[in-house]
Amino acid sequence: MKSWLHMIWSRSLSALRRNRLDREFDDELATHLELLIDEGRAAGLSAEDARRQAMRKLWRPDWLRESHRDQRGLPFLDRLTQDLRYAVRGLSKTPAFTVIVVLSLALGIGANTALFSLVDSLLIRSLPARDANRLVRVQMTMAGLGLRKSMTGFPKDVFDDVRANAGVLEDVVGYSHMDRPTVTLEGSIEPLRQVDQVSENFFRDLGLSPIIGRAPAPGEDTAVVISSAFWRSRFGGSPSVLGRAIAIEGRLYSIVGVAPPRFFGMSLDNTVDIWMAPRSPGAQDMVGRVKPGVTIEQAQTAMHALLGRIGQARPGKIPADPNLITELVPAGRGFSQLRAQYERPLQALCVLVTLVLLITCSNVGNLLMVRSSGRRREVTIRVALGASRSRVIAQYFIESLVLATIGGALGLMFARWGVSLVLSMLPLPQIPAGLAFAVDARMLVFTAALSVVSALLFGLAPAWRAADVDLTSALRPGHGITSPAAARRLRSALVGCQVALSVLLLVAAGLFVQTLRNLTRLDMGFNPDRLIQVSVDTRSAGYGRGQVAPLARLLRDRLSAVPGVESVAIIRNPVLRGLSRARMDLPGVTVGRDEAWDAADVGPGFFETMRIPIVRGRPFTDGDVEQERMLVALSESFVKRYYPTTDPIGKQVGGNLEVVAIVGDAKLGTVRSPMGPMMYFVSSRQPDRFNGIEVRTAGNAETVAQGIRQVIHAVNPRLFIDLKPMRVQIDDSLATERLVAAISAFFSVLGLLLASIGIFGVASSAVAQKTNELGIRMALGASRWSIVRESLRETVLVVSVGLLAGLAAAVAAVQVSSKFIADLLFGLTATDAINIALAIAVMAAVAIAACILPTRHATRIDPLVAIRHE
Amino acid sequence: MDTKLDILQGTLDLMVLRTLSILGPLHGYGIARRIEQISGDHIILNQGTIYISLVRLEQRGWIRSKWGVSENNRRARFYSVTKAGAKQLVAETANWRRLAAVMSRVLSVGPSTGARGGSSL
Numbered sequence: 003m004k005s006w007l008h009m010i011w012s013r014s015l016s017a018l019r020r021n022r023l024d025r026e027f028d029d030e031l032a033t034h035l036e037l038l039i040d041e042g043r044a045a046g047l048s049a050e051d052a053r054r055q056a057m058r059k060l061w062r063p064d065w066l067r068e069s070h071r072d073q074r075g076l077p078f079l080d081r082l083t084q085d086l087r088y089a090v091r092g093l094s095k096t097p098a099f100t101v102i103v104v105l106s107l108a109l110g111i112g113a114n115t116a117l118f119s120l121v122d123s124l125l126i127r128s129l130p131a132r133d134a135n136r137l138v139r140v141q142m143t144m145a146g147l148g149l150r151k152s153m154t155g156f157p158k159d160v161f162d163d164v165r166a167n168a169g170v171l172e173d174v175v176g177y178s179h180m181d182r183p184t185v186t187l188e189g190s191i192e193p194l195r196q197v198d199q200v201s202e203n204f205f206r207d208l209g210l211s212p213i214i215g216r217a218p219a220p221g222e223d224t225a226v227v228i229s230s231a232f233w234r235s236r237f238g239g240s241p242s243v244l245g246r247a248i249a250i251e252g253r254l255y256s257i258v259g260v261a262p263p264r265f266f267g268m269s270l271d272n273t274v275d276i277w278m279a280p281r282s283p284g285a286q287d288m289v290g291r292v293k294p295g296v297t298i299e300q301a302q303t304a305m306h307a308l309l310g311r312i313g314q315a316r317p318g319k320i321p322a323d324p325n326l327i328t329e330l331v332p333a334g335r336g337f338s339q340l341r342a343q344y345e346r347p348l349q350a351l352c353v354l355v356t357l358v359l360l361i362t363c364s365n366v367g368n369l370l371m372v373r374s375s376g377r378r379r380e381v382t383i384r385v386a387l388g389a390s391r392s393r394v395i396a397q398y399f400i401e402s403l404v405l406a407t408i409g410g411a412l413g414l415m416f417a418r419w420g421v422s423l424v425l426s427m428l429p430l431p432q433i434p435a436g437l438a439f440a441v442d443a444r445m446l447v448f449t450a451a452l453s454v455v456s457a458l459l460f461g462l463a464p465a466w467r468a469a470d471v472d473l474t475s476a477l478r479p480g481h482g483i484t485s486p487a488a489a490r491r492l493r494s495a496l497v498g499c500q501v502a503l504s505v506l507l508l509v510a511a512g513l514f515v516q517t518l519r520n521l522t523r524l525d526m527g528f529n530p531d532r533l534i535q536v537s538v539d540t541r542s543a544g545y546g547r548g549q550v551a552p553l554a555r556l557l558r559d560r561l562s563a564v565p566g567v568e569s570v571a572i573i574r575n576p577v578l579r580g581l582s583r584a585r586m587d588l589p590g591v592t593v594g595r596d597e598a599w600d601a602a603d604v605g606p607g608f609f610e611t612m613r614i615p616i617v618r619g620r621p622f623t624d625g626d627v628e629q630e631r632m633l634v635a636l637s638e639s640f641v642k643r644y645y646p647t648t649d650p651i652g653k654q655v656g657g658n659l660e661v662v663a664i665v666g667d668a669k670l671g672t673v674r675s676p677m678g679p680m681m682y683f684v685s686s687r688q689p690d691r692f693n694g695i696e697v698r699t700a701g702n703a704e705t706v707a708q709g710i711r712q713v714i715h716a717v718n719p720r721l722f723i724d725l726k727p728m729r730v731q732i733d734d735s736l737a738t739e740r741l742v743a744a745i746s747a748f749f750s751v752l753g754l755l756l757a758s759i760g761i762f763g764v765a766s767s768a769v770a771q772k773t774n775e776l777g778i779r780m781a782l783g784a785s786r787w788s789i790v791r792e793s794l795r796e797t798v799l800v801v802s803v804g805l806l807a808g809l810a811a812a813v814a815a816v817q818v819s820s821k822f823i824a825d826l827l828f829g830l831t832a833t834d835a836i837n838i839a840l841a842i843a844v845m846a847a848v849a850i851a852a853c854i855l856p857t858r859h860a861t862r863i864d865p866l867v868a869i870r871h872e
Numbered sequence: 873m874d875t876k877l878d879i880l881q882g883t884l885d886l887m888v889l890r891t892l893s894i895l896g897p898l899h900g901y902g903i904a905r906r907i908e909q910i911s912g913d914h915i916i917l918n919q920g921t922i923y924i925s926l927v928r929l930e931q932r933g934w935i936r937s938k939w940g941v942s943e944n945n946r947r948a949r950f951y952s953v954t955k956a957g958a959k960q961l962v963a964e965t966a967n968w969r970r971l972a973a974v975m976s977r978v979l980s981v982g983p984s985t986g987a988r989g990g991s992s993l
Contacts, residue, residue: 005932005956012931026949030900030923033946037901038919040944059904059919066920073927 017075027070035060081393082400089401099373100405103366107409107456109752110362112416115449117355119421121348122444123437124270124341130262132209133291134334138171138298139268140164140288140305142326149583149598152329155285157319161201163312170293170301171330173207176200176286177268177277181542185276186249187236194432195232197250198267199280205261208289215244215259223279226255230263231435232275250278266436270338273435289333302330336436340428346826347742354510358749359456361503364496365756366405367460368763371493374398374468381468394469402461403454410453414441417449427741429734463492490767494800497760501804501845502811504753508841509812511743511750513827516837518743520829521736527668527677529613532703533728536695536710537576543720550689551627554605557695557717564709566701571612572605574685576694577728578735581671584681586656591644599640599679602670603692606684609635609665611698619651619663622684633684635663640679659683673735674828696728703727742826754845758852765797765856776860777868786861793860794853801849805842812838884917886968888925889961892935892953899940899948900926926951934960 016023035056042052071077093100128134143152155178156164165174180197204210205217205227218225226248237243246257255278267274268289280286292301306328313320335341374381381394421439467489540550554572561570575581584601587593606622608614617638626633636650641664644650650661667677685692699706707725714722726734733740769776776789784792813833820832830837891906892898898906903926904919929935934957942948953961 005934005960008933009931027923029947030949031920033899033942033944033948034901034904034919036944036946037942041905059917061918061920063920066918066923069921069924070927073924074931 013074013076017079020071020075020080023074024067024071027067031060031063031066081396085397085400086404088397089404092401093404096373099369103369103405104409104412106362106366106756107406107453108412108416110359111406111410111413111449111452111456112420113355113358113749114452115413115417115445116420116424116439117348117351118448119417119439119445120344120424120437121352124338125345125348126335128334129208129268129336130210130265131334135332136291136294137208137289137333138292138301138330139333139337140171140290140309141329141331142309142321143329144323144326146325146598153321153326154287156288157285158280158283159316160309160312160319161286161288163316164288164290164305164308167308169308170296170304171290172293173203174288174290175204175207176288177204178280178284178286179267179269179272179274180250183251188247192236195276196267196272196274197276197278198274199284199286200277201286202279204277205259207291210262210265212259213262214241215257217259218279222258224253224255225258226250226276226278227259227261228257228277229261229266229273229275229435231266231273233260248276250276251281253281264436264440266434268333268336270336270436271340271430271434273432292330298330302328305330340434340437343738346823347738350510350742350823350826351745354507354746354749357503357507358752359452360459361500361507361753361756363456363459364500364503365760366456367464368493368496368500368760370402370460370464371467371489371496372763372767374464375489377468385469391469395465398465398468399457399461402457402465406453406457406461407450409456410449413453414445414449424741424745427737427744429737467492490771493767494764494796497757497764498800498804498807500753500757500760501801501849502808504750504757505805505808505841505845506812506815507746507750507753508844509816509838511746512837512841513823513830513832513834514739514743514746516830516834517826517828518736518739521673521739522733524669524673526673526732527614527666528670530728530732532699533612534697534699534703534707534710534725535576535728535731536697536714536725537723538693538695538714538721539723540693540721541691543718545691547688547690550691551685553717554685554689554692555624555627557714558605558607560713560717561695561697561710564706564713566699566706566709568698568700569607569611570698571608571610571696572685572692573608573694573696574603574689574692576731577612577670577696578672578731579694581680584683586659588644588655589653590648593644599681600671601681601683603683603685603689605692608682608696609663611696612668613698614668615666617664617666618649619661621663622682626684631684632659633662634659635665635682635684636661637665637667637677637680637682639667639677640681643679673732739826739828754848757845758848761797761801761849761852762856764800765794765853766859768796769793769856769860773863773868776863777865780863780868781865789860789863790857794857797853797856801846805845805849808845809838809842812841884921885925885928886961886964888922889929889934889953889957889964892951893958893961897938897940897950897952899942899950901942901948903951929957932960933957 038056038059039049039052042055043049045052047055071080129137131137139154140156141152141154143150156176158176161174161176164171177198177200180199183195183197185192185195185197202218202220202222205212210217212227213230215227217227228243228248233239233243237246243257243260247254248257249255261277266272267277268287292298309320309328313322384394385391418439418441421437422433425433425437470488540553545553558570558572561567581600581602583598585593585598604622606624606627609616609621619635622633622635634655636645641650651664653661655661665682667680669675669677670680697706697710710725711722772793776793779792780789816832816834816838823832887907888903891903895902895906900919900922904917904922907917907922926935926937930937930951933954935951935953937949937951940948940950
């Protein structure tokens with residue numbers, strides 16, 4: 003064992019001192035030879051004979067030197083450096099080829115890396131907290147009526163009790179998001195800084211050690227911690243940030259620490275830059291660690307019991323509904339609405355991006371084979387001079403690795419751009435910093451691994467082909483340029499693969515683009531044009547239960563007076579932001595126990611503003627609100643479902659509600675969901691809040707929007723959240739579909755481009771190959787058409803086989819995946835035949851276009867030149 | 873060519889080690905001449921391959937080398953056995969003797985004496 007270590011040590015050392023050791027060995031050999039000559043001369047031989055005898059005993063010095071070097075050092079390393087130098091030299095001599103290959107690889111690898119970054123940051127990566135996989139958030143959930151509503155905020159004393167008595171849950175921390183605070187630094191306002199209020203043990207118990215400074219001490223209410231990104235961007239990463247003052251909502255705080263990098267709070271959708279102690283005892287979310295050895299179910303039961311006990315000890319703090327269950331949801335990866343929305347699309351995109359990589363590798367493999375066929379003479383000479391086949395293959399493969407490495411490095415850059423682009427397409431006010439592209443160890447390992455895999459995919463076959471030289475025939479004149487039949491077959495196979503893969507990409511893109519088209523052209527049931535939706539927040543603006551109704555009236559009056567406004571209506575929850583559910587007794591109708599329907603609370607003038615047709619009855623009026631009448635309107639689907647034969651108008655439902663209208667179906671929840679039974683309540687009872695105002699406009703949208711903003715600001719600046727035309731709102735709610743359609747379309751165009759290059763290459767080389775034959779045919783009087791036919795025969799075969807393979811693969815793929823991607827599609831199934839047919843047609847058209855130039859070249863062949871061509 | 877050398881290389885290593893252990897510090901030529909004398913020219917040896925053996929033995933720590941001056945006043949490396957090398961030599965020699973004995977027994981057993989001759993194995 004020891005001798006083995008000794009050997010590795012001495013070999014490594016020798017590798018470093020190679021030149022000196024070479025010279026020393028030369029000295030030793032020279033000495034030895036001289037001694038042999040002396041011996042010969044001492045035995046009486048002449049100088050020349052002595053020398054000859056000496057050289058008979060000590061021969062082949064070059065081979066001795068090489069063996070000595072191999073034995074001494076690390077021959078593997080020597081060969082590697084040699085191959086690397088050779089590869090780099092060779093690549094720099096053909097810059098056009100190198101640039102094209104590197105760019106293609108960068109695109110393929112970059113696309114994969116970009117997607118991996120998104121998948122990692124959204125779906126896979128854990129928070130940088132200690133034992134993140136044991137972290138859970140406590141929530142109470144009401145599941146029923148087809149809706150799940152969870153309550154995650156608990157009052158401070160409940161939090162204290164849980165912390166003190168948790169048992170199964172340790173290290174319980176609390177946090178809450180602060181609502182749009184004003185943050186001032188040295189007198190100037192910091193826009194868009196988000197703040198979380200956290201319990202004093204937040205950093206300590208989560209295991210987040212500040213990279214400089216410290217976490218606030220218990221009771222230190224004026225200390226705050228800032229995020230790494232904030233520290234770097236605003237304070238230049240300087241340690242002088244510690245002790246600096248920062249004002250939040252008018253009060254001064256001191257910065258005592260900087261959070262670890264890549265931590266932006268428990269929610270991935272926000273970018274929290276500042277953590278402070280709670281200013282007032284408000285509701286907090288609770289996150290803790292499940293004790294080792296305890297299952298989630300056990301912990302949930304225990305927590306439910308604990309919350310029950312606390313609820314009894316502190317009446318009113320915890321809702322005591324028997325339908326409420328306690329849940330402990332995993333918190334290790336943070337929370338994100340985006341995750342739920344994008345998980346499935348990202349999975350679909352992973353498949354597409356793999357196809358792109360395969361197409362890229364086929365393309366590069368093809369290019370490499372063309373190149374290596376041009377170097378056959380050189381390879382033949384090397385083999386004839388004694389290079390082993392495995393050496394040649396290794397050297398070609400090293401070249402592929404060099405290309406793949408450069409392509410991968412460039413791909414990282416492309417990935418960064420790609421991720422920024424994708425994130426900017428999301429309808430978020432701010433790009434969540436936690437999702438941004440960051441080059442860390444994981445990303446580098448992924449890119450490196452992908453580069454190696456790509457090199458294997460595209461490099462191995464050409465390397466193998468390159469070393470396959472027939473020594474006798476290859477050195478004859480005329481064999482230096484054209485490739486042997488086997489190589490051409492492999493190239494054709496590669497192009498056929500590209501065609502098939504492109505067909506798959508086209509099918510996928512077609513599905514997603516068509517889905518988007520179907521969704522954007524959907525009849526919403528209301529008129530979305532010239533309709534502006536305003537989001538307000540009456541609760542955080544401080545309006546209590548008695549003040550909301552007068553506010554609604556005030557806003558309606560003032561907004562109606564804005565020039566360009568046709569009508570205004572209040573709605574409790576803005577359109578396309580979620581609907582409530584309701585269930586009640588309908589006299590004379592059987593309603594199942596688990597049946598429920600969508601419901602919305604709307605103000606007077608709603609149906610007119612939205613242009614939802616009133617089929618029968620009358621709309622809600624201001625008078626209804628003033629006299630606090632309990633009224634409802636039903637959608638047509640509702641009537642069809644529950645009152646197919648009778649007229650519900652005038653009937654009493656749910657005890658004391660009177661039906662005054664039947665209105666047309668409308669999509670107020672999500673674009674995708676079908677228009678089902680819906681019930682509208684007029685907000686006549688004292689509402690506790692409302693969040694949406696719909697404004698029907700005529701005239702210049704910008705000026706009207708300005709007017710609306712001014713009115714609301716004048717009433718109360720804290721009310722206003724945002725304002726969007728309804729069309730934009732609809733588009734935003736289709737952001738996922740838009741993203742998937744855009745990306746898959748981009749990939750399919752890329753695939754088409756690469757495939758067309760490949761087809762062009764095959765067609766050109768087929769024409770070049772057959773120039774001789776075509777020339778003869780032309781000289782013998784063949785028609786142009788027959789020349790074209792002859793020159794494209796092989797190409798047509800390859801493309802046709804590729805199309806067929808693509809068709810078969812597409813049909814198989816959609817059959818298998820139709821269940822999996824059904825939720826991503828709308829208005830068509832994965833097995834849509836027209837879509838597949840269209841994909842094949844597009845690919846065929848592109849293939850024909852790619853063949854045009856080679857075909858023209860074929861018809862322009864000069865027979866005299868061609869016959870002499872070899 | 874390579875495989876043939878490898879087999880010889882292993883036995884050459886042993887020869888070199890043995891030579892150095894008997895004769896003390898020698899340079900390459902000295903080892904070659906001693907082997908030539910002992911083996912009585914029965915082996916065809918490219919004397920340069922001794923240096924390959926020497927590299928191997930030195931890598932394993934069984935011999936060490938020092939620069940000195942040869943008989944013809946040239947710079948030469950002198951090799952000598954280490955303690956570990958001496959131990960290795962004892963083990964290798966025993967191995968070789970055992971192997972030689974077994975080989976000679978196997979090669980002398982004919983088809984008729986099979987039942988009695990090979991039973992001790």
